[in-house]
Amino acid sequence: GDSVTQMEGPVTLSEEAFLTINCTYTATGYPSLFWYVQYPGEGLQLLLKATKADDKGSNKGFEATYRKETTSFHLEKGSVQVSDSAVYFCALSSGGSNYKLTFGKGTLLTVNP
Amino acid sequence: GAGVSQTPSNKVTEKGKYVELRCDPISGHTALYWYRQSLGQGPEFLIYFQGTGAADDSGLPNDRFFAVRPEGSVSTLKIQRTERGDSAVYLCASSLTSGRANEQFFGPGTRLTVL
Numbered sequence: 753g754d755s756v757t758q759m760e761g762p763v764t765l766s767e768e769a770f771l772t773i774n775c776t777y778t779a780t781g782y783p784s785l786f787w788y789v790q791y792p793g794e795g796l797q798l799l800l801k802a803t804k805a806d807d808k809g810s811n812k813g814f815e816a817t818y819r820k821e822t823t824s825f826h827l828e829k830g831s832v833q834v835s836d837s838a839v840y841f842c843a844l845s846s847g848g849s850n851y852k853l854t855f856g857k858g859t860l861l862t863v864n865p
Numbered sequence: 866g867a868g869v870s871q872t873p874s875n876k877v878t879e880k881g882k883y884v885e886l887r888c889d890p891i892s893g894h895t896a897l898y899w900y901r902q903s904l905g906q907g908p909e910f911l912i913y914f915q916g917t918g919a920a921d922d923s924g925l926p927n928d929r930f931f932a933v934r935p936e937g938s939v940s941t942l943k944i945q946r947t948e949r950g951d952s953a954v955y956l957c958a959s960s961l962t963s964g965r966a967n968e969q970f971f972g973p974g975t976r977l978t979v980l
Binding site for chain 1: 868869896898900905906907908909910913920921923924956958960963964965966967968969970971972973974
C-alpha cells in the first residue's frame with residue numbers, strides 16, 4: 753500500500769535559517785505529491801504540489817521537487833520567518849478508486865525571532 | 866467564498882452514545898472525503914463520496930461508522946456505540962472533481978472526545 757515517511761520533529765530554527773524537511777514515499781501507481789500546512793488554530797491548507805517526476809512545486813518561498821528515482825519530495829525554504837511556524841504534512845495521492853490522500857505524521861516547525 | 870465547514874467544532878460524549886458529525890463542502894464540489902486525525906499523527910482516510918454515493922468506504926474502521934451524503938452536498942458521519950478509542954479530530958475535505966492531482970480543501974475539523 754501507499755505510505756509516506758517524513759522527518760520527525762520538532763524542528764526549531766532561528767529566523768532567516770535554511771529549512772529542509774525530508775519526505776520519502778512508497779506508492780502503487782504514479783502518485784501526485786503534496787505538502788500541506790497547518791498553522792496554529794487553523795485547518796489544513798495546501799502549500800504546494802507536483803504531479804509528475806522532476807516537477808517543482810513552489811509557493812510562499814517554499815519549494816519541493818518530485819524525485820522519482822529516490823521516491824522523495826523534500827520541502828525547502830531558503831530563509832524562514834516566524835510566521836512559518838506550523839505543522840507540515842507531506843502527502844500523496846496515487847489515484848486508483850478513490851484519489852485519497854495518504855499523509856505522513858507531520859513535522860512541527862518552530863521559528864524563533 | 867465560503868470554505869468547507871464542519872459542525873460541531875467540539876463534541877464530548879460518553880462511551881456507548883451515538884454521535885453525528887456534519888460537513889458542508891464548498892458549493893459545486895462533487896468529491897467529498899472524511900479523514901480521522903489522532904494526536905501526533907497525520908490524517909487517515911475514512912470514506913470517499915463522488916456525488917451521492919460512497920465510492921470507497923474502505924477506510925472505515927468497523928461497522929459502527931457510517932456516512933451519508935443524500936443530496937450530493939452535505940455529508941454526515943455517524944458513529945454508533947462510541948468507544949474511547951474513537952476520540953480524534955474528524956476532518957472533512959472536498960474537491961471540485963476527483964483526480965489524483967486535484968487539491969482537496971479541508972474543513973477545520975470536529976474534535977470528538979469520548980469519555
